[in-house]
Amino acid sequence: MKDLERILKRVxxxxxxxxxLQIQLSAIPALAPESGGDGEYxxxxxxxxxxxxxxxxxxxxxxxxxxxxxxxxxxxxxxxLEGASAQGAVWVFTHVDVVPPGDLRAWEQxxxxxxxxxxxxxxxxxxxxxxxxxxxxxxxxxxxxxGIRPGRPVKLAFLADEETGSNYGIEYLIKNxxxxxxxSDLLLAPDFGDQLxxxxxxxxxxxxxxxxxxxxxxxxxxxxxxGNNAFRAASFLVARLNGLYEKFDRTDPLxxxxxxxxxxxxxxxNVPNVNTIPGEDVFYLDCxxxxxYPLEEVCAEARKAADxxxxxxxxxxxxxxxxxxxxxxxxxxxxxxxxALQKAVKEVYxxxxxxxxxxxxxxxxxxxxxxxxTAVWSRLGNMxxxxxxxxxxxxxxxxxxxxxxxxxxx
Numbered sequence: 001m002k003d004l005e006r007i008l009k010r011v012x013x014x015x016x017x018x019x020x021l022q023i024q025l026s027a028i029p030a031l032a033p034e035s036g037g038d039g040e041y042x043x044x045x046x047x048x049x050x051x052x053x054x055x056x057x058x059x060x061x062x063x064x065x066x067x068x069x070x071x072x073x074x075x076x077x078x079x080x081l082e083g084a085s086a087q088g089a090v091w092v093f094t095h096v097d098v099v100p101p102g103d104l105r106a107w108e109q110x111x112x113x114x115x116x117x118x119x120x121x122x123x124x125x126x127x128x129x130x131x132x133x134x135x136x137x138x139x140x141x142x143x144x145x146x147g148i149r150p151g152r153p154v155k156l157a158f159l160a161d162e163e164t165g166s167n168y169g170i171e172y173l174i175k176n177x178x179x180x181x182x183x184s185d186l187l188l189a190p191d192f193g194d195q196l197x198x199x200x201x202x203x204x205x206x207x208x209x210x211x212x213x214x215x216x217x218x219x220x221x222x223x224x225x226x227g228n229n230a231f232r233a234a235s236f237l238v239a240r241l242n243g244l245y246e247k248f249d250r251t252d253p254l255x256x257x258x259x260x261x262x263x264x265x266x267x268x269x270n271v272p273n274v275n276t277i278p279g280e281d282v283f284y285l286d287c288x289x290x291x292x293y294p295l296e297e298v299c300a301e302a303r304k305a306a307d308x309x310x311x312x313x314x315x316x317x318x319x320x321x322x323x324x325x326x327x328x329x330x331x332x333x334x335x336x337x338x339x340a341l342q343k344a345v346k347e348v349y350x351x352x353x354x355x356x357x358x359x360x361x362x363x364x365x366x367x368x369x370x371x372x373x374t375a376v377w378s379r380l381g382n383m384x385x386x387x388x389x390x391x392x393x394x395x396x397x398x399x400x401x402x403x404x405x406x407x408x409x410x
Contacts, residue, residue, distance in 0.1 A: 003148050004408050010142040011400045018134050018396055019121050021050065023114035025130050026123030030097045032164040039069035040096045040160045044077055047096065047158055051079050054137070055144040058082075062177055064160065064168035074160035074168035078180070081140055081407075083153035088184030090407055091155045093363045094133035095162030095169065095191070098125040099385050106387035120390040128384035131391040132190035132399055133158060139403035151410035152186070162191075162363060165323055170363040174370060181372060186337040188406065189364045190378040190399065197349050197379030197402075200341055203254060203330030203357035204365050208287040208295050209322035210302060212237060216315045218271070218279030230281040231270055233313035238264045240305040241285060247301055252290050255357035260289045262298075284322065288359035291327035323361075328369035330357065335373040344405035348398055349379065377402075 028046055031037020044061070051059050058080040063073035077096075083089070101111040101124050109115060114123030136156050143150050161168035173180070181187075192201045214234040219227025244262040251258045265286045270278035289298055299321070306317040331338065333355040345353050364374040379399055383389045 006146050007142045007404050008401050014138045022121045026114035033068040034164045035100045041071035043096050044075035054141045064172040077158040079156040081154040084149040087152050088182045089153040089155045090186045092136040093157045093189040095129045095159045097163050099163050122390040127391040131396050135396050135400035136403050139400045150407035154407050170366050187374040189362050189376045191362045192376045193378035193380050198351050198353050199356045200353045201358050201376035202355045205359045206289040206327040207325045207361045210285045211320045213318040214281045214315050216279050219277050221275040221277050227277045229277045231278045233315045234281040237309045262287050331373045337375045340409050344402045348401045
């Protein structure tokens with residue numbers, strides 16, 4: 001095990017360089033067009049240059065065409081290391097894109113200017129998903145710098161579009177380059193976890209995002225009888241949709257929370273002034289549904305609620321799915337990737353992680369839907385999508401050791 005000891009010691013030596021790379025990455029916006037951004041191209045280009053500087057000689061860019069961004073593509077990068085054996089590769093899937101920072105007043109500093117303080121590195125994307133992107137990169141770099149081959153081939157995938165559906169990311173890779181994957185591969189997506197690293201996600205709920213467009217008739221607010229308030233009708237519909245909790249009320253202790261959830265989230269602007277009654281209103285519902293329910297049943301109940309509101313208020317309501325993903329079969333709790341992860345986490349953190357299910361969506365779901373056993377694990381502080389996002393440097397370095405231990409696996 002002397003080789004492994006050398007690798008882990010090398011990882012420890014990278015702490016300052018890992019923080020520096022975090023700060024550099026946070027300074028490069030990587031927002032999807034849906035979030036008002038221009039994609040991940042600039043960030044991916046920087047990352048490719050870094051990979052080359054760090055000694056990676058096998059770097060491939062798989063670009064998904066997207067006319068909405070100035071580069072015309074959404075880049076996905078695969079960096080590879082040869083293994084000592086010809087067994088299936090160890091894959092680590094991380095994503096380059098981030099979500100918008102939200103209310104800038106809630107941030108202590110500019111979210112695109114990362115900084116270090118009190119054992120933490122702050123900035124947009126530092127935990128979601130740069131903590132483990134950087135950790136996986138330096139875990140592999142340790143093998144390069146020590147001149148040691150990992151036990152299996154290593155494949156680091158830096159993906160686009162994870163935050164807005166993965167159509168230009170993992171879905172594009174699977175549809176166009178599924179030849180890269182093997183059922184003997186060990187597949188890991190470090191994009192969920194807890195503060196101890198004590199859970200390995202093996203299952204996800206079905207995901208359904210619905211857009212509700214209510215059409216009435218615009219008029220002056222002083223003469224409401226001349227119009228039909230779309231906002232009022234939509235508000236009644238929001239309240240009516242809460243009944244989905246009662247209709248789909250099964251529980252499953254594997255998942256946290258153990259129920260299906262149906263939450264109104266985004267609302268588009270209607271009228272810009274106070275004294276106009278809106279003739280159109282648009283809102284969204286985020287549904288995370290236990291796999292035992294077909295999503296068509298949820299859609300049918302949503303349509304039923306909308307029909308009742310249409311009849312009561314004399315409006316028209318159009319429902320369209322933004323995302324609709326029926327959950328695939330879970331990864332078995334005794335799959336090789338789960339057992340290998342449990343071993344690595346135990347050795348690094350002295351924690352024995354257990355298998356769980358979640359309501360969030362990760363890139364594991366598309367892989368599972370094609371039959372690939374995929375695990376999701378990280379040790380993190382759950383600061384994703386929050387103001388003053390940050391990651392613990394100890395988690396970044398520790399997770400790099402877990403990945404390095406996983407790469408050692410034969």
